[in-house]
Amino acid sequence: MSNTDCVEIDGPSRSALSLAVISRHSASSTEDNIPFIPATLTVSNLHYEVIIKERCNNAWKKFSKKHNRVQKALIANVSLMAAPGRVLAIMGPSGSGKTTLLDMIANRRVRHIGKDKGEILLNGFPVKQYGSVSRRLFGYVAQHNDLMETFTVQEILTFAAKMRLPRSMSDQDKIARVYAVMQELNLTHIKDTKVGGTLMRGISGGEKRRVIVAEELLSSPSILLLDEPTSGLSSTDALNIVKVIKGLAAKGRTVIMVIHQPRSDIYELFDDLLLLSQGMVVYFGKAQSASTYFEELGYDCPVGWNIADYLLDLVSEPHETSSGERLSAVHKDFATYYSNYLSSNPEAYLTQLLNEHNNRVNKIEGESLMSRCKKEYTTEYATTALTQTLMLTHRNLTNLARHPLIFRAAAVIHVVSALVVGSVFSGLKDRPEMGAISFNKSIVLFFISSFLGMITFAALPQILVERSTFLRERAAGMYRTSSYFIAKTIVETFSYAALSVIFAAITYYLVGFQGSVIYYFMLVAAFVNVSLSLVAAIGARLESAEIGIILKVLISSVAVLFSGFLVGRTEIPRGWIWALWASYYQWALSGLMDNEFSDGSLKGTTTLLYFGINQVEILTKKTCLLVLLAYYIVLRVIGFLLLRSKRV
Missing domain, CATH: 3.40.50.300 (P-loop containing nucleotide triphosphate hydrolases)
Known part of the structure; x- marks a missing residue:
């Protein structure tokens, strides 16, 4: 004073x-x-x-x-x-x-x-x-x-x-x-x-x-x-x-x-x-x-x-x-x-x-x-945008490291889940009874994408808590919305990417996948961040974690339904075909499938043919990864606009 x-x-x-x-x-x-x-x-x-x-x-x-x-x-x-x-x-x-x-x-x-x-x-x-x-x-x-x-x-x-x-x-x-x-x-x-x-x-x-x-x-x-x-x-x-x-x-x-x-x-x-x-x-x-x-x-x-x-x-x-x-x-x-x-x-x-x-x-x-x-006070804010972003990034990282649930518990969940999945589906490549189509390996890929999409639910309550702090501090003139959102995006993106890579590394070697390990890591990290960005966009506007979770479940359920796995591409009614291409699960699963089964083998070619992936020219590994990155950017921009429009 x-x-x-x-x-x-x-x-x-x-x-x-x-x-x-x-x-x-x-x-x-x-x-x-x-x-x-x-x-x-x-x-x-x-x-x-x-x-x-x-x-x-x-x-x-x-x-x-x-x-x-x-x-x-x-x-x-x-x-x-x-x-x-x-x-x-x-x-x-x-x-x-x-x-x-x-x-x-x-x-x-x-x-x-x-x-x-x-x-x-x-x-x-x-x-x-x-x-x-x-x-x-x-x-x-x-x-x-x-x-x-x-x-x-x-x-x-x-x-x-x-x-x-x-x-x-x-x-x-x-x-x-x-x-x-x-x-x-x-x-x-x-x-x-x-x-x-x-x-x-x-x-x-x-x-x-x-x-x-x-x-x-x-x-x-x-x-x-x-x-x-x-x-x-x-x-x-x-x-x-x-x-x-x-x-x-x-x-x-x-x-x-x-x-x-x-x-x-x-x-x-x-x-x-x-x-x-x-x-x-x-x-x-x-x-x-x-x-x-x-x-x-x-x-x-x-x-x-x-x-x-x-x-x-x-x-x-x-x-x-x-x-x-x-x-x-x-x-x-x-x-x-x-x-x-x-x-x-x-x-x-x-x-x-x-x-x-x-x-x-x-x-x-x-x-x-x-x-x-x-x-x-010659400027609207006491500090520059760069200073605000750096300080907020440091604070978010510190909170991430100290919080008992945000990162440490999430890391344990990822590791334990990866070990369970890996042990259940381990050694699929050595099982000759799989036949021409590798159903088990397809199932585990679908399960992995579904699990990784759902695990981001736990982030919603913490996002709402952080948003309340943000709204109070922004109203007090501490920092810009853009600085907060950039810092938040940096920390969330890299922390969940790290967790997803840990999960991917364990499952890749235990299950015995044969596709590109680098691509597998990249696609899993991109998909997890798309799902997290959707949660962040929901949390930027809604007041209740319960309503947010219900909305996320609804969106994820529709995306899973039209992922091309539960309902074949050729079986989807014409009026719903847009949902197939809008489903981020479909792009993630198609990328994982193409990475694993595009080795030219009979089993791989038959699997891609069964799911209709090799019949669509745009469903390549590169395109699927780029589409997920585009989803990530669009959802982050939507989240930023919703957060900026939030009044205090």
Whole structure:
């Protein structure tokens, strides 16, 4: 963390920081080459709506008529202000638009789905005027802990620092920055501990959340946004993480956090509160003044109740409380009252904040923030595309080597399976009873291609895990999609090629194949990577591993059916002949067959004739290998385009 001064702001009268504080922040930022100036965020009449299908209660109409499409406002004219040094908590029932609002402020994927209007200002300037620099001004901590589980805390933060910090900083300064942030967030005692996950023990959930916060703090953002930072944590961890967040705000940062049903001692740490219901504001003001506000409306919080629980019950749909009292107010009543209160009361909290913010000091802050950020970050990314690719390749290789299942278990599966296959079909060339057509050797070739195509299924869950990490890091501006995909392709291609060559070497000599061993290795490696590229393309778009596996099974089953082995080429109906030529299994099996049986012998010629391979001129070893390489390239390009189109 840069050496910033502690900023205490007690209310709206001190929402604008002094120029002396700004200069001290600027001076300390110069030492670290990380621009940081306290920033005030203003949201004015933000409205966001999407098109949904209208519900139909009549069962017959559901089938007989088309559903009407209607506009639904997820965020309805929300206005707020978040000041430096203060923690703004966004609360509301489930479905009230809390995360949607946070995503809109951070310019996340939600803004690309529906229509929005309104203004989001940073120190008086529209955020869009900051251009690509704007995402460096916001730190966004998502609800899920998407971290590389095989890396230590220090390794994760060091990677983030090298990716996100300005090029003008030396590696030593970046490492020093990592240690400073770890010390500030109390992570030094676990710096050499692996994050861990489902397959290996690691740090706790609260510590993981602090690591993600630390990643965002490395680039010293002016605004820190957190989505449910206490979700899934124990009550003690939840309190500790909010205390950490409160400490960050006390040093001049603007903090906005979405939180659901905080315990009373956590609620006490909030400075300001935005209460939402059905996308509408029912209260915005000091957190400790919320109870007074609703008492004036005739809703007194019962003695001994957690005020946060009471407010959530109050703005939810009508229901009976534990005491049997029925709450009759609905969200529209509170929203309408707040709107009237805001427009008619000059002493309203938001009105005071806006009046105090519109002064020369804030104008200077805005200009200084924009100019310094654009000066330090002259490019969209802190590192070059080559550096990003090299660092991501190194990280992927390290993860591959450390992960207990990705490579080591896959290597064991390949070796064991190859030994089983090889021992079962060993010595086929020495069996005279095979006759004119080598059915057994044909079967083993078909089995090998089918097995290698199916074994890539195991990669899909890990691909989805890595994609979640990628989406979070790309949204933070760490690296380009192209750099990530190139690094991912390099590691996946060579690692699975190595595994397939190991499998091929064992089966080739145990079974007793006689074709070109080099071609056998090359075709098996190409085929495995085609199958893996299909899995990667599926994983680039789908959210569920289960759905992805079902889709891969469907595609593979059709490809196997039309491989030319189960159903002869001449027996395939004319309307399905396209499936034969589209089947990557067919090209792999044809290449393996031609390599093994094109020796000019009677048995080999008869086998090729039986399967119709030597009757088609293009079904040569060279053509089959080239077609598989073309499949590999096309599927990789599709995967890249799908991944790039994925919004966050």
